[in-house]
Amino acid sequence: MPSVKIYDTTLRDGAQAEGISFSVEDKIKIALRLDKMGFHYIEGGWPGSNPKDLEFFKKIRHCPLRHARLAAFGSTRKAGAAAENDASVKAIIDSGVQVATIFGKSWDFHVFKALGVTLEENLAMIRETVAYLKSRGLEVIYDAEHFFDGCKANPAYALETIRAAAESGASAVVLCDTNGGTLPAEVKELVEKARSVLGVPVGIHAHNDGELAVANTLAAVQAGAEQVQGTVNGYGERCGNANLCSVIPNLTLKCGIETIPREKLVHLTDLSHFVSEVANISPNPHQPFVGASAFAHKGGVHVSALLKDSRTYEHISPGEVGNRRRVLVSELSGMSNLLYKYKELNLDIERQSPEGKRILEDIKKLESQGFQFEDAEGSFELLVRKTNHGYRDPFILEALRLLVEIKENTPAYSEAIIKMRVGDRVVHTAAEGNGPVNALDNALRKALYDFYPCIGSMHLTDYKVRVLEEKDGTGAAVRVHIQTGDGKRSWGTVGVSRNIIEASWQALADSISYGLLKGDHLARNGEEEKAVNGKKPAGNGSLQTN
Ligand SMILES: CC(=O)SCCNC(=O)CCNC(=O)[C@H](O)C(C)(C)COP(=O)(O)OP(=O)(O)OC[C@H]1O[C@@H](n2cnc3c(N)ncnc32)[C@H](O)[C@@H]1OP(=O)(O)O
Numbered sequence: 001m002p003s004v005k006i007y008d009t010t011l012r013d014g015a016q017a018e019g020i021s022f023s024v025e026d027k028i029k030i031a032l033r034l035d036k037m038g039f040h041y042i043e044g045g046w047p048g049s050n051p052k053d054l055e056f057f058k059k060i061r062h063c064p065l066r067h068a069r070l071a072a073f074g075s076t077r078k079a080g081a082a083a084e085n086d087a088s089v090k091a092i093i094d095s096g097v098q099v100a101t102i103f104g105k106s107w108d109f110h111v112f113k114a115l116g117v118t119l120e121e122n123l124a125m126i127r128e129t130v131a132y133l134k135s136r137g138l139e140v141i142y143d144a145e146h147f148f149d150g151c152k153a154n155p156a157y158a159l160e161t162i163r164a165a166a167e168s169g170a171s172a173v174v175l176c177d178t179n180g181g182t183l184p185a186e187v188k189e190l191v192e193k194a195r196s197v198l199g200v201p202v203g204i205h206a207h208n209d210g211e212l213a214v215a216n217t218l219a220a221v222q223a224g225a226e227q228v229q230g231t232v233n234g235y236g237e238r239c240g241n242a243n244l245c246s247v248i249p250n251l252t253l254k255c256g257i258e259t260i261p262r263e264k265l266v267h268l269t270d271l272s273h274f275v276s277e278v279a280n281i282s283p284n285p286h287q288p289f290v291g292a293s294a295f296a297h298k299g300g301v302h303v304s305a306l307l308k309d310s311r312t313y314e315h316i317s318p319g320e321v322g323n324r325r326r327v328l329v330s331e332l333s334g335m336s337n338l339l340y341k342y343k344e345l346n347l348d349i350e351r352q353s354p355e356g357k358r359i360l361e362d363i364k365k366l367e368s369q370g371f372q373f374e375d376a377e378g379s380f381e382l383l384v385r386k387t388n389h390g391y392r393d394p395f396i397l398e399a400l401r402l403l404v405e406i407k408e409n410t411p412a413y414s415e416a417i418i419k420m421r422v423g424d425r426v427v428h429t430a431a432e433g434n435g436p437v438n439a440l441d442n443a444l445r446k447a448l449y450d451f452y453p454c455i456g457s458m459h460l461t462d463y464k465v466r467v468l469e470e471k472d473g474t475g476a477a478v479r480v481h482i483q484t485g486d487g488k489r490s491w492g493t494v495g496v497s498r499n500i501i502e503a504s505w506q507a508l509a510d511s512i513s514y515g516l517l518k519g520d521h522l523a524r525n526g527e528e529e530k531a532v533n534g535k536k537p538a539g540n541g542s543l544q545t546n
Pocket residue numbers: 016046048049050075076077078079103104105114115116125145178237
């Protein structure tokens with residue numbers, strides 16, 4: 001089976017992305033994870049650039065990589081100086097790595113404009129730097145910056161630069177689409193041309209400015225490239241680099257080319273999320289292969305066919321890359337979406353059942369009012385369970401009053417007073433908060449805590465308000481979406497009203513009800529049952545028995 005080497009530059013080119021700044025510890029964590037995934041090369045940084053990268057290379061020596069070869073990045077020597085005296089070259093040697101990756105100029109325009117040297121001096125910079133690092137026992141990978149632009153402008157010179165690198169001892173010449181504007185057909189043609197003048201393997205390093213980095217990488221491999229450079233999630237300078245989370249599965253699953261060990265592919269989704277977590281960048285749900293929406297099916301027609309055979313609407317099986325299939329419920333659902341969701345919930349339903357028809361109608365009606373169920377699985381399940389299946393509300397609101405006082409030079413005051421029924425008890429309690437919704441949340445929890453102590457582990461993790469009809473200004477209906485977590489799972493709930501407090505209450509009440517439905521409390525309900533049905537619970541709320 002043909003194979004390519006995976007060269008990761010998340011820690012170098014990925015760190016050139018706006019918004020990313022890895023700490024040394026972050027870099028070590030990511031390097032170890034990439035190593036575990038079976039990547040062949042990990043570019044740790046540019047030791048001649050900053051103290052953090054220097055520190056990384058120092059520290060990583062104490063946690064050696066098992067599989068990957070660690071590379072340090074740098075440029076060809078400065079013009080007019082000897083390679084052995086160049087601080088950046090010296091920093092690579094001092095970093096103690098096995099691999100030096102050196103970028104040099106292929107485009108005559110860059111040689112004149114950016115370096116301000118002659119074409120001959122640039123060739124000497126390439127030759128001497130590669131040869132010197134090689135003489136110091138390092139494997140040298142040569143990154144031919146702007147190779148494709150250079151080859152279009154002055155092919156003879158661009159080819160001479162890469163030949164100079166190969167003849168001086170580079171183990172591979174990596175052709176870079178540095179400005180990211182090359183098209184796949186051009187990449188294929190120029191990779192073939194480069195290969196025809198070189199005796200060493202060729203690699204590809206593509207940027208995504210034309211949104212073609214992955215396509216260009218695949219085109220290069222089809223033209224014979226044996227090394228692909230890229231980053232996890234495509235992070236990188238400007239629009240990013242070739243996304244390895246797409247390149248790897250495309251090569252492995254579509255092109256039959258060996259990349260990382262096959263058994264590691266199922267960890268790709270986890271890797272993507274891990275790196276986005278460390279980079280502190282929200283994962284892109286629409287990212288191919290590894291995004292949460294990559295196998296999320298919404299249209300009824302799609303789900304209907306999917307139930308017959310998943311290949312009807314999936315290009316690969318989600319499990320192959322460690323992702324999972326999801327079916328969404330919305331106004332675009334048909335009965336197939338419901339059948340799928342019922343099965344997920346371990347509930348029985350017939351395709352022709354009146355219950356299913358009613359729920360589908362309810363969903364479509366509620367969505368026309370502004371509800372959105374696709375990310376509110378908690379509210380959806382409660383809707384289903386309330387329709388049938390013996391569901392009992394864990395609490396019923398009797399009245400809710402909010403007090404908000406805003407006075408000059410005084411912090412705003414918010415208090416919620418709540419009266420609700422829990423079993424045959426009536427609880428009447430009040431709580432303050434930072435704002436009205438916080439006061440409401442506090443009052444609800446205070447009222448319920450003695451009955452359901454597990455609500456102590458439920459935390460609101462996100463609260464979003466969306467105005468539904470902007471033209472109505474402050475009188476518009478709003479949709480409130482709440483995300484709640486209990487450390488084990490996370491769930492969404494939704495509320496809609498022209499009154500933001502009512503919409504918040506709906507989403508909040510659903511979030512607690514759903515948490516109670518799913519939480520451990522059901523397993524140890526005995527005690528709470530006692531509290532609900534007679535025993536006066538201790539706590540702050542005043543309790544009345546009807
Ligand atoms: C295509 C790529 O992504 S390459 C990687 C780009 N990444 C980075 O630039 C991040 C790290 N960079 C840095 O920390 C700094 O830019 C440093 C330490 C490398 C250099 O800093 P400074 O010495 O202050 O130079 P400055 O950043 O202003 O300019 C870059 C210099 O490198 C020179 N240079 C650019 N490419 C090369 C090359 N292939 N070989 C030799 N010199 C080069 C430029 O001509 C310029 O030199 P000049 O100041 O004599 O004109």
